[in-house]
Amino acid sequence: MPTYQKVIITSGPTRxxxxxxxxxxxxxxxxxxxxxxxEFSKISGLEVxxxxxxxxxxxxxxxxxLKNISVETTIQLxxxxxxxxxxxxxxxxxxxxxxxxxxxxxEHKIKKEDDINGKKGLLLELEENPDVLLQVAEYxxxxxxQNSIRVGFAAETQNLETNAHKKIIKKGLHLIVGxxxxxxxxxxxxxxxxxxxxxxxxxxxxxPLSKEGIAxxxxxxxxxx
Numbered sequence: 001m002p003t004y005q006k007v008i009i010t011s012g013p014t015r016x017x018x019x020x021x022x023x024x025x026x027x028x029x030x031x032x033x034x035x036x037x038x039e040f041s042k043i044s045g046l047e048v049x050x051x052x053x054x055x056x057x058x059x060x061x062x063x064x065x066l067k068n069i070s071v072e073t074t075i076q077l078x079x080x081x082x083x084x085x086x087x088x089x090x091x092x093x094x095x096x097x098x099x100x101x102x103x104x105x106x107e108h109k110i111k112k113e114d115d116i117n118g119k120k121g122l123l124l125e126l127e128e129n130p131d132v133l134l135q136v137a138e139y140x141x142x143x144x145x146q147n148s149i150r151v152g153f154a155a156e157t158q159n160l161e162t163n164a165h166k167k168i169i170k171k172g173l174h175l176i177v178g179x180x181x182x183x184x185x186x187x188x189x190x191x192x193x194x195x196x197x198x199x200x201x202x203x204x205x206x207x208p209l210s211k212e213g214i215a216x217x218x219x220x221x222x223x224x225x
């Protein structure tokens with residue numbers, strides 16, 4: 001049995017609203033996080049919490065878990081995770097939160113207008129969202145939470161190993177699950193391959209498999225971690 005008693009899995013994209021009908025998001029379906037939560041829910045004695053953003057409907061509710069929590073924005077995701085973090089817990093951060101949000105959200109739908117030069121367009125000013133994993137690490141340290149295992153995900157289009165290693169160090173993670181995305185490499189319904197990294201480098205590769213198959217092997221690995 002694992003040393004942790006509670007597992008928190010996050011899944012899917014967050015949304016940051018530009019106006020009441022438009023938002024910033026990404027192509028994550030939530031499928032990977034959903035199947036990871038499903039696999040953990042089969043383990044007797046574990047408290048499993050599933051926190052999801054705007055996943056596809058079929059990935060929004062995991063049967064048999066302690067809680068299914070729905071969030072929309074990155075700040076809501078951060079707050080939900082911080083509310084669930086405790087001693088003897090494992091966080092699997094499979095969500096794909098939006099890194100930026102509009103500084104101002106329009107109260108009404110923005111209409112297409114010509115600017116003073118006669119050109120059509122919309123200029124958005126963005127600000128950074130909180131780094132959820134970084135703030136979780138700070139919270140764990142400040143509150144002296146013991147045995148908090150944190151697993152991040154690195155979805156990259158290039159330099160996967162370099163970027164994964166940087167995130168492990170910066171965010172105080174135990175492991176990162178890395179994969180390439182874009183052009184049907186990782187997001188959505190396609191088969192994919194993941195690589196698990198620790199601070200010392202690559203330690204395991206899983207795939208190419210369906211996301212159900214990857215989730216099962218990843219959970220088996222984490223149960224023994």
